[in-house]
Amino acid sequence: AKRAGGNRAMEFAHALREQARQRSATENELRRAVHADELFVVYQPVVSLRNGRVEAVEALVRWRHPVRGLVSPVDFIGIAEETGLIVEVGAFVLREACRQFMRWQRQHGTRAPALMAVNLSRGQLPHPSLVDDVAAIIEATGMRPGQLQLEVTESMAAQDAAVQTRLRDLKRLGLTLALDDFGTGYSSLASLHQLPVDVLKIDRSFVSQLETSRHHRVLVESTVRVAQSLALRTVAEGIETEAQAGMLAAMQCDKGQGYHFARPLGVAEFDAWLQARP
Ligand code: C2E
Ligand code: CA
Ligand code: CA
Numbered sequence: 001a002k003r004a005g006g007n008r009a010m011e012f013a014h015a016l017r018e019q020a021r022q023r024s025a026t027e028n029e030l031r032r033a034v035h036a037d038e039l040f041v042v043y044q045p046v047v048s049l050r051n052g053r054v055e056a057v058e059a060l061v062r063w064r065h066p067v068r069g070l071v072s073p074v075d076f077i078g079i080a081e082e083t084g085l086i087v088e089v090g091a092f093v094l095r096e097a098c099r100q101f102m103r104w105q106r107q108h109g110t111r112a113p114a115l116m117a118v119n120l121s122r123g124q125l126p127h128p129s130l131v132d133d134v135a136a137i138i139e140a141t142g143m144r145p146g147q148l149q150l151e152v153t154e155s156m157a158a159q160d161a162a163v164q165t166r167l168r169d170l171k172r173l174g175l176t177l178a179l180d181d182f183g184t185g186y187s188s189l190a191s192l193h194q195l196p197v198d199v200l201k202i203d204r205s206f207v208s209q210l211e212t213s214r215h216h217r218v219l220v221e222s223t224v225r226v227a228q229s230l231a232l233r234t235v236a237e238g239i240e241t242e243a244q245a246g247m248l249a250a251m252q253c254d255k256g257q258g259y260h261f262a263r264p265l266g267v268a269e270f271d272a273w274l275q276a277r278p
């Protein structure tokens with residue numbers, strides 16, 4: 001038994017070393033990727049559930065790795081956070097998204113999305129120059145601050161006083177904040193009024209069960225009600241079916257996002273998608 005335990009310990013140590021090796025390989029490659037044009041941004045439309053109009057787009061980062069192919073943000077945002085590279089990745093996405101937003105304004109006029117949503121990562125918040133950097137990008141691109149929405153998760157927004165202050169400083173620039181993945185974190189409906197957010201994004205895990213679970217229907221409906229009473233806008237994430245869109249519209253959820261409307265699209269794809277709409 002002792003021997004087996006020893007082997008297991010060695011296997012464990014080996015697995016840890018292997019994990020660390022892969023991690024540092026990814027770290028080095030990500031460091032390079034930021035400067036080698038391997039990162040790019042795709043855009044997912046956010047649509048009004050009332051009238052079908054394109055209200056916004058959410059910018060989502062992608063990494064085209066020369067060997068590994070397309071790497072999902074789920075597989076590198078965490079490493080970017082741990083290594084501090086998130087500051088550069090975040091700045092890249094924000095700059096790129098704001099520039100693209102202004103291109104669409106010029107190209108499509110009133111048909112262009114009126115809002116650009118960009119994800120903010122936990123690791124970006126404590127960075128002392130965050131607010132100045134965001135202000136500089138808005139200024140450089142000529143965007144109106146109200147056309148930018150930053151998305152933070154519940155666990156980020158519900159953190160300490162310093163984080164809350166930082167979020168309020170961001171809002172003071174004139175942009176709006178959305179609470180991402182609502183329902184998956186630990187802040188409850190009851191504590192929503194304390195968070196400096198304007199929009200609530202209902203997590204996909206609730207939307208995907210709307211058709212099959214009464215419990216989830218009730219939860220989503222109450223979430224929309226409470227949001228309304230706090231004058232927060234609601235966006236449902238991960239809408240994949242007509243039925244889900246219909247139920248959410250009936251609950252008076254404001255906007256929807258999901259494969260039912262469009263997947264995250266490259267710029268040319270987005271232009272074609274927009275042109276094809278009535
Ligand atoms: P998120 O912010 O919750 O973004 C929504 C995710 O759901 C996206 O995954 C999107 O492609 C996916 N999605 C949208 N509609 C549907 C649907 O109908 N069905 C399903 N199954 N999925 C749908 P993606 O692009 O892989 O991003 C995953 C997460 O990675 C994001 O979740 C966000 O937390 C993070 N992320 C992505 N881009 C960025 C970025 O530029 N900065 C930061 N900090 N995080 C990012
Ligand atoms: Ca998001
Ligand atoms: Ca989300």
Ligand code: CA
Binds near residue numbers: 181
């Ligand atoms: Ca999510």
